[in-house]
Amino acid sequence: MHQKLKEFSELCEAIKSCNTCKLNAIPLCGEGNLNARIMLITQSPGEKENLSHRMFVGPSGRVLDRLLRQAGMSRKEIYMTNIVKCHLPHNRKPKENEIEACSRWLEKEMELIKPEILVPLGFFAARYLFKKYDVKLPKNEEFYKIYGKLVWTGEVKIYPLQHPATLLYNPQLEGEMVRNYEKLSVLKQECKWRVVCPMTRYHREGKLDRKWIELYCKGDWESCKRYQAEEAGIPHPDNMLPDGTIDETLGYKFTTSDT
Ligand code: SF4
Structure with missing residues (x-):
């Protein structure tokens, strides 16, 4: 068996046997592409996920599949997991001590998969990652502003998205969420000019x-x-930064091509 797959199977077995929080449920291991660039992280398994032992089945799973399809992507390209691995009674919110106890499994998944981009889905996952990487959190009433904005923490990239279930009770967010999810198809690969771009050389x-x-x-x-x-x-100087500003310290050379 491939080493990574073997380690993943061992990790899943360890996750499934965890009973730290005594939630009376079988913990659900993450699933998907073990070499994925993108890791979706959500709050905790719902009832359907708990019964089937699969990620994102049921209504929110159908929304996720549709949003991914509209972005030209599929589950095969991503890895999906939860912060809290056990189903929470009556779908209640996770408690701080549950997040604290269970996030060690998420940490181990991150170490193994080594995703390039962490995509928290919804409030609890986004708040957990922002706290962990010391990113300033907005006030609760302004939390929605973080969705669809790529953050570089100095260690990792975080791209928070609304949870797919949001569309089940807030269909007016369809346009915004489709746009935000579409960006995943950009994030799943590097820029095609990266090797020859002056920015790569300057870095x-x-x-x-x-x-x-x-x-x-x-x-x-x-x-x-x-x-x-x-x-x-359109011709552009070598010292033009990705946001369009000019950095005089980089030296000036005008070219019509990044090559
Ligand atoms: S600076 Fe822009 S064009 Fe150059 S590699 Fe980066 S993203 Fe691509």
Whole structure:
């Protein structure tokens, strides 16, 4: 058996035998592509997930599949898991001590899968990751503003999304959520210009902050002004940063191509 698959099976066995929180449920291990660039992290298994021992079955799973399909993606490209592995009675919210006890399993999954981008779905998963990586949390009433915004913490990239179940009771968010989920198809791969782009060279030479590479070249390259200029055949200087500003310290050279 492939080493990673073997380690994953062992981890799942350990997760399934956990009874720390005494929740009277069989803990649900994550599932999906073990080499995924993107890891979806949600709160806890629902009733259907608890009965079938599968991630995202039932109504919210159908919404997730549709959102992924609309983004031109499928479950095969991602890994999905929960912060709290056990179903919570009456679908109640997780308690702090449950999150604290159970997140060690999530940490082990992250160590094994090594995702490039963590995608928390909904409040509890996003709050957990923001706290863990010391990212400033907005006030509760402004929490929605974090959805669809890529964050580089200095260690990892986090791309928070609304939980798919949101659309079951808030259908007016359809347009916004479709747009936010569509970005996953950008995040699933690096920018095609990365190897030849001057930003890569500047970073290699120690002249460019890593955040530019993480947020754009290995993140949301679709929003990069250099990428957009390149695609449109618009001349742009080497020292133009991905957000379109000019960095005089990088030195100046005008080219019509990133090559
Ligand atoms: S700076 Fe822009 S064009 Fe260059 S590799 Fe990064 S995302 Fe692509």
